[in-house]
Amino acid sequence: MLTLSSCTSEQLHRALRDGSFRLYLGQLALKVSSDIPEFIAAFRQLYGDHPVALGGGEYDFDIAISAPALWRRWFRRNASFEFSGDTPFLPMEVGHAHALFEWGLNWAIASFLHHCLILHSAVLEWRGKGVLLSAVSGSGKSTLSAELSEQGWRLLSDELALLDSDLKLIPLARPVSLKNTSIDVIRRRHPTAVIGPLALDTHKGTVAHLKVSADAVGSNLVPAIPKLIVFPKWVEGAPLRVEPVGAGQAALRLIDQAFNYSTLGTEGFRRLVALVRMTEAWQIEYSSLDEARDALETLVAEHG
Amino acid sequence: MSSGIPAGRPDLSRVALAEALLFEEVEDGALIFDPNSGATTLASGLGLAMIKSLRSLGTLDESALRAAVQGMGEVAENFTDTLVSLEKSQLIFRC
Numbered sequence: 594m595l596t597l598s599s600c601t602s603e604q605l606h607r608a609l610r611d612g613s614f615r616l617y618l619g620q621l622a623l624k625v626s627s628d629i630p631e632f633i634a635a636f637r638q639l640y641g642d643h644p645v646a647l648g649g650g651e652y653d654f655d656i657a658i659s660a661p662a663l664w665r666r667w668f669r670r671n672a673s674f675e676f677s678g679d680t681p682f683l684p685m686e687v688g689h690a691h692a693l694f695e696w697g698l699n700w701a702i703a704s705f706l707h708h709c710l711i712l713h714s715a716v717l718e719w720r721g722k723g724v725l726l727s728a729v730s731g732s733g734k735s736t737l738s739a740e741l742s743e744q745g746w747r748l749l750s751d752e753l754a755l756l757d758s759d760l761k762l763i764p765l766a767r768p769v770s771l772k773n774t775s776i777d778v779i780r781r782r783h784p785t786a787v788i789g790p791l792a793l794d795t796h797k798g799t800v801a802h803l804k805v806s807a808d809a810v811g812s813n814l815v816p817a818i819p820k821l822i823v824f825p826k827w828v829e830g831a832p833l834r835v836e837p838v839g840a841g842q843a844a845l846r847l848i849d850q851a852f853n854y855s856t857l858g859t860e861g862f863r864r865l866v867a868l869v870r871m872t873e874a875w876q877i878e879y880s881s882l883d884e885a886r887d888a889l890e891t892l893v894a895e896h897g
Numbered sequence: 898m899s900s901g902i903p904a905g906r907p908d909l910s911r912v913a914l915a916e917a918l919l920f921e922e923v924e925d926g927a928l929i930f931d932p933n934s935g936a937t938t939l940a941s942g943l944g945l946a947m948i949k950s951l952r953s954l955g956t957l958d959e960s961a962l963r964a965a966v967q968g969m970g971e972v973a974e975n976f977t978d979t980l981v982s983l984e985k986s987q988l989i990f991r992c
Binding site for chain 2: 839840841842844845848854855858859862863865866869870
């Protein structure tokens with residue numbers, strides 16, 4: 594199948610302008626439109642290995658990153674996120690357009706994919722075993738996900754765990770969102786990693802995105818079986834601490850991080866109970882990414 | 898009517914489990930889902946023993962419930978506090 598990086602610049606710009614561009618993100622097909630050069634350049638860099646089509650076709654989400662209404666352009670160049678013609682967020686400056694796309698896509702998935710139980714959690718796979726990394730914002734989840742992904746773990750998502758009715762984790766491998774100091778941490782540890790442009794002074798500080806491996810993208814139609822739930826927390830200078838978490842406590846912590854548990858009602862409860870019964874849950878506190886990775890690989894080997 | 902209840906007020910010393918609760922035991926207690934409110938509670942220890950008793954025996958007087966949980970080996974020292982806590986969670990009600 595055609596990948597984004599194999600399209601010529603002219604083909605890409607034309608398809609993004611005339612509505613015939615499709616991005617395939619695992620089970621999801623996105624119609625993406627844009628006329629903003631800064632976004633198109635970042636999109637091409639970060640989604641280069643993803644399958645695409647230039648001749649239209651069915652799609653699940655209709656997303657446009659475009660210049661907003663004329664009067665706003667008088668102040669500065671902005672970009673809007675449009676979803677099926679609606680604009681759910683305020684425009685942002687064009688330098689944030691690629692970040693806006695990722696945030697908007699997260700919002701769309703969490704708002705509309707209710708055939709899955711959706712948890713705020715990274716999902717990775719190591720040696721065929723699915724691992725959920727569930728944590729509140731600021732716990733270092735994305736940095737740890739980026740590190741594991743660069744060390745050969747398969748990334749399914751750095752942000753959203755999608756648990757379907759067969760209790761499988763649906764992959765959505767796409768760029769990992771790095772914030773502030775974690776950008777340099779990953780750049781230093783993995784000098785060949787592809788990191789997109791910086792979006793400065795966003796509401797989350799400076800944001801940049803790590804391109805995921807072609808292998809992870811190539812496995813985007815292969816679900817993972819959940820085996821471990823890990824609640825990671827990065828604490829500066831802290832020694833490594835690994836402790837088990839009971840299934841009931843794990844369920845409550847996951848509910849706190851769920852997007853659509855209430856929406857799914859009884860089905861959400863049944864799926865969550867099944868998840869905590871088929872997995873083991875642990876919490877780890879760490880300051881060293883190497884120690885955290887070793888600990889996670891040991892947990893997968895011994896308890897996954 | 899029990900001695901402490903003013904005349905004209907009903908004696909609410911009987912306790913029942915809320916209807917339609919989903920109950921799933923896990924290693925550290927039981928997860929209980931109330932489809933009416935959407936709330937999920939983790940019960941353990943004495944609270945879990947109370948809920949199990951009410952599930953198996955139906956509506957009970959407080960004294961019978963106390964005896965039932967003691968029969969399950971639970972120390973009923975915090976019986977009243979636990980009862981109130983379950984009532985606040987709307988898992989049980991007085992009738």
